[in-house]
Amino acid sequence: MVPDMSAEPRMSLASRAVLAVLQDPDAEHFGLRIAKATGLPTGSVYPILVRLQQAGWLEREWEDIDPAVEQRPARCFYRLTVKGRQRAEAVLAERPVLPAWGVVRGEVVT
Numbered sequence: 001m002v003p004d005m006s007a008e009p010r011m012s013l014a015s016r017a018v019l020a021v022l023q024d025p026d027a028e029h030f031g032l033r034i035a036k037a038t039g040l041p042t043g044s045v046y047p048i049l050v051r052l053q054q055a056g057w058l059e060r061e062w063e064d065i066d067p068a069v070e071q072r073p074a075r076c077f078y079r080l081t082v083k084g085r086q087r088a089e090a091v092l093a094e095r096p097v098l099p100a101w102g103v104v105r106g107e108v109v110t
Helices: 013-022 031-038 042-054 082-094
Strands: 058-062 076-080
Touching (some): 013 031, 013 042, 042 058
């Protein structure tokens, strides 16, 4: 089944928290780092990333490393597309993420 790239992903509070983290274009976003920044379990983060990618809001790229040399598995980095950046700005302007989730409009709250 081919995903419907025109469909808007469901925007739960958790989805908005993930979008807020992804708004930093200079950061290297990978699943575990996103989970830590949002306080969400990885079991919630990865399905959100899949939905955002299927909607055309997100692209991903595997790190080009030798896992034996680095002594860790390669990471999959996520980045908002132009469409994703525009939609994230609109979604977060409409209803910002609460500070209790650890991020506010892409800034990590400590």
